[in-house]
Amino acid sequence: MTESKAAALCGIDTPVFQAGMAGLAGPDLVAAVSEAGGLGHLGGLRQPPSLLRQWIRMVRERTNRPFGVNLVPAYGGPEVFEAQIQVVLEEKVPVLSLFYGDFTALLPRIRAAGVIGMVQVGSLAEARRAAAAGAHVVIAQGVEAGGHIRGRTPLCALLPAVSAALPDTPVLAAGGIVDAGSVRAARCLGADGVWAGTLFLATEESLAHEIYKQRLLRAGPDDTEFRTGYSFGWKYGTPHRVLPGRAGFNPLRLVGGGARRQDDASMAEKLSLYAGSGVGRIGDIRPARDRVAALAAGFEN
Amino acid sequence: MQWRDTGLGFGIVTIILHWVGAITVIAFYVLDAARIGGWQDNAGLWAPVAVCTAVLCAFRLFWRYLWYLPLPLPGVAPLTVMVARAVAIALLLSGVILPLLGWLEFHWRPEGMAGGMVRLLHRLGLLAAILGLALHVAGALRQQFVLRNRALSRLLGARVDL
Ligand SMILES: Cc1cc2nc3c(=O)[nH]c(=O)nc-3n(C[C@H](O)[C@H](O)[C@H](O)COP(=O)(O)O)c2cc1C
Numbered sequence: 001m002t003e004s005k006a007a008a009l010c011g012i013d014t015p016v017f018q019a020g021m022a023g024l025a026g027p028d029l030v031a032a033v034s035e036a037g038g039l040g041h042l043g044g045l046r047q048p049p050s051l052l053r054q055w056i057r058m059v060r061e062r063t064n065r066p067f068g069v070n071l072v073p074a075y076g077g078p079e080v081f082e083a084q085i086q087v088v089l090e091e092k093v094p095v096l097s098l099f100y101g102d103f104t105a106l107l108p109r110i111r112a113a114g115v116i117g118m119v120q121v122g123s124l125a126e127a128r129r130a131a132a133a134g135a136h137v138v139i140a141q142g143v144e145a146g147g148h149i150r151g152r153t154p155l156c157a158l159l160p161a162v163s164a165a166l167p168d169t170p171v172l173a174a175g176g177i178v179d180a181g182s183v184r185a186a187r188c189l190g191a192d193g194v195w196a197g198t199l200f201l202a203t204e205e206s207l208a209h210e211i212y213k214q215r216l217l218r219a220g221p222d223d224t225e226f227r228t229g230y231s232f233g234w235k236y237g238t239p240h241r242v243l244p245g246r247a248g249f250n251p252l253r254l255v256g257g258g259a260r261r262q263d264d265a266s267m268a269e270k271l272s273l274y275a276g277s278g279v280g281r282i283g284d285i286r287p288a289r290d291r292v293a294a295l296a297a298g299f300e301n
Numbered sequence: 302m303q304w305r306d307t308g309l310g311f312g313i314v315t316i317i318l319h320w321v322g323a324i325t326v327i328a329f330y331v332l333d334a335a336r337i338g339g340w341q342d343n344a345g346l347w348a349p350v351a352v353c354t355a356v357l358c359a360f361r362l363f364w365r366y367l368w369y370l371p372l373p374l375p376g377v378a379p380l381t382v383m384v385a386r387a388v389a390i391a392l393l394l395s396g397v398i399l400p401l402l403g404w405l406e407f408h409w410r411p412e413g414m415a416g417g418m419v420r421l422l423h424r425l426g427l428l429a430a431i432l433g434l435a436l437h438v439a440g441a442l443r444q445q446f447v448l449r450n451r452a453l454s455r456l457l458g459a460r461v462d463l
């Protein structure tokens with residue numbers, strides 16, 4: 001196993017990080033990933049503060065290992081975001097990952113509270129800003145990523161640039177990481193660890209609707225689309241990557257989103273669902289621990 | 302209580318405007334329908350109520366645009382949230398557009414093709430707005446009695462912890 005600064009910092013066995021995915025990465029998935037030696041992140045975006053607290057406690061009932069919460073300020077406004085941060089600090093969550101915002105004022109506060117702060121970035125300039133503000137770990141997100149996308153640069157261009165510019169900050173690779181091969185490629189480009197979303201949707205524990213999971217399995221390597229239109233709960237025009245919804249008369253095809261277990265089956269069929277460009281290499285639904293093991297194999301020397 | 306809206310709850314301005322607006326809009330629909338139907342000559346009352354409706358709805362649209370909307374309550378499906386928000390905005394827009402159409406029809410009194418268009422749009426708009434209001438009220442009743450959440454209490458000023 002190679003040395004990983006990020007894994008050492010977070011106190012985990014292998015630098016496999018499951019991306020926080022709004023409403024889809026719940027306590028079962030997070031606990032399973034952390035139990036397997038990686039680091040799970042609760043998808044805190046759109047979770048009202050009281051529900052977020054409940055989820056954190058549910059993770060603690062399932063595992064004693066470190067885990068994280070992922071927050072995005074783009075939804076609900078500064079008061080909701082602050083209330084969520086308060087929950088994370090009060091519950092002493094070990095790791096907080098952040099996305100889509102300016103965190104220069106927040107990162108020193110997180111550091112002072114003893115929480116490990118990770119920021120997902122889409123450009124070299126943003127990576128520099130995050131590191132300068134005190135991020136412990138930077139996640140370089142390539143345009144291959146599923147869900148919302150911060151920049152327009154492919155991972156193979158962004159990752160080496162960020163790793164070279166920030167020699168003292170561990171950098172994780174995000175976007176299209178689905179197997180040991182993609183982990184090895186990311187390591188060659190300077191990754192200290194990996195951050196994967198779509199792969200962990202296709203697990204028994206994820207809260208994705210069964211139809212969503214089946215659509216992931218059916219998808220080929222050419223099936224995802226980069227879009228800048230409408231996505232549920234986000235500002236119009238925010239870039240995102242999806243598997244387009246059913247053709248024919250289907251206005252929901254124009255909407256990007258994620259379908260959860262409790263959502264309507266027809267919505268899971270019609271919506272354009274978030275997925276990364278590595279989706280074509282995901283062939284089955286597995287327990288999350290198998291996913292961690294598969295990615296961890298990419299860190300074997 | 303806070304005066305502006307945040308993601309955690311409605312402010313006093315929105316709460317007052319919502320209920321005052323509700324009474325005004327309903328009064329306007331009744332007066333407008335009566336005037337279109339020629340049931341009574343209510344021009345003296347129609348004009349001030351129409352002005353109040355348009356001003357209130359325009360201000361509410363502006364206020365809504367200024368601040369974040371409170372988070373939906375847990376357990377409400379995303380599609381329901383999208384439809385409910387679209388209906389709410391359409392109702393506010395109709396509160397601005399219908400008085401204008403009414404003013405055009407009753408005071409400007411265009412002739413010919415333009416007059417026909419204005420009269421048609423006015424009637425269809427009013428019908429759509431009444432149906433939208435019915436949907437809005439049905440949604441509120443559903444939250445109260447089927448989902449049994451505190452959406453209505455929140456709009457009456459109760460503090461609902463999210
Ligand atoms: C369904 C889905 C939901 C996502 N939600 C979030 C989120 O709430 N917060 C976040 O920081 N990133 C989110 N992302 C993006 C991930 O952090 C990450 O960049 C992406 O999953 C990496 O690409 P991959 O899906 O190909 O592994 C989401 C991704 C997906 C697929």
